[in-house]
Amino acid sequence: MKRTQLAILILLVVVLGAAAFLLVKRRTTSWASSTDNLPEKVVSLPINDVAQVTIQQPEIQVNLKKKGDIWVVVERADYPTNFEMVSTLIRKVWELKPVQEVKVGPTQLGRLSLLKPGQGADSGTLVDFKNAEGKRLAAVLFGKKYVRESNQPVAQGRSYPVGRYVMPEDASHRVSLVSETFTQIDGKPQSWLDRDFVKIEKPAMVAVSAATPTMNWKLERDQDSKQWKLADAKPDEQLDATKANQITSALNSISSFTDVLAPESKPQATGLDKPTTITVATEDGFNYVFNAGNEIDQSYALTVSVSADLPGTRTPAKDEKPAEHRADVHSLGAGGSLRRPSRDGTDLRQ
Secondary structure (H helix, E strand, O other), X not given: OOHHHHHHHHHHHHHHHHHHHHHHHHHHHHEEEXXXXXXXXXXXXXXXXXXXXXXXXXXXXXXXXXXXXXEEEHHHOOEEEOHHHHHHHHHHHHHOOEEEEEEEOHHHHHHHOOEOOOOOOOXXXXXEEEOOOOOEEEEEEEEEEEEEEOOOHHHOOOEEEEEEEEEEOXXXXXXXXXXXXXXXXXXXXXXXXXXXXXXXOOEEEEEEEOOOHHHOEEEEOOOOXXXXXXXXXXXXXXXXXXXXXXXXXXXXXXXXXXXXXXXXXXXXXXXXXXXXEEEEEEOOOEEEEEEEEEEEOOEEEEXXXXXXXXXXXXXXXXXXXXHHHHHHHHHHOOOOOOXXXXXXXXXXXX
């Protein structure tokens, strides 16, 4: 190889190396992290003014709104929310502090899933906080979770989330890494419903009434007894105790539900026009009436009504003094009412 060709080749290698160095430096500059001069909080959120929360994800959205003392899910006909979930989300965002600032250019926001919902596969989750008048108080875009590999021998090679990339929706394009993963953020309305349903204790009677006469039956038992009896049993009919216990045990599992039917749902479509009716009476005077319809996505359409026949007085316990009994009756009152407890979220910092 001639001396001139060798010099050109060396010069070409130097130029390519310099170009590669500049390219890496540019990428590093646009993807740098810093812990210097971090802001105290990700956003400034007046926590006690929050009255509306909108969570928007690609193709799904939920609106949570405070009405009086109760938070409701707008997309579910204002059914009450799980207040613990809502208050925890608002409080965490109010307290949220960055642990690291990530300097990333606008063209690289997709790598952290920090594009606005609807801008492709790399879009994130936008959480918008508003006051009672609908004015925005703050908004945060939640992006990709930050994962770290486990250093435990039993979980070697596995990774787990330890934080999340976030960006305030304030035109600052300030990207931060926070130590919260916010796994509870979900744009599905059913995820935010108050799951508290009915809790049946001490059932004394269970009756089923269906369109097919052979499906009709009634179970009864004496107070404090574990033995169920088939009401109006014919001489040749015997109760299967195992099945009876299975049915009555299932009453204890009716403590939650899957979703809330839309108000415009047609009874003919859900089977509630010709339901199977289940009536349960308890030793304490509570009566539950369930109307069950057709199966929908591995769940059943169901309506429930609850009433109570509470005595104005109660039978005194053994060895109870008359003065104690009178004081207890006075505090109970003559009768009672069933009300959902007030859930006042006035100060979420408490």
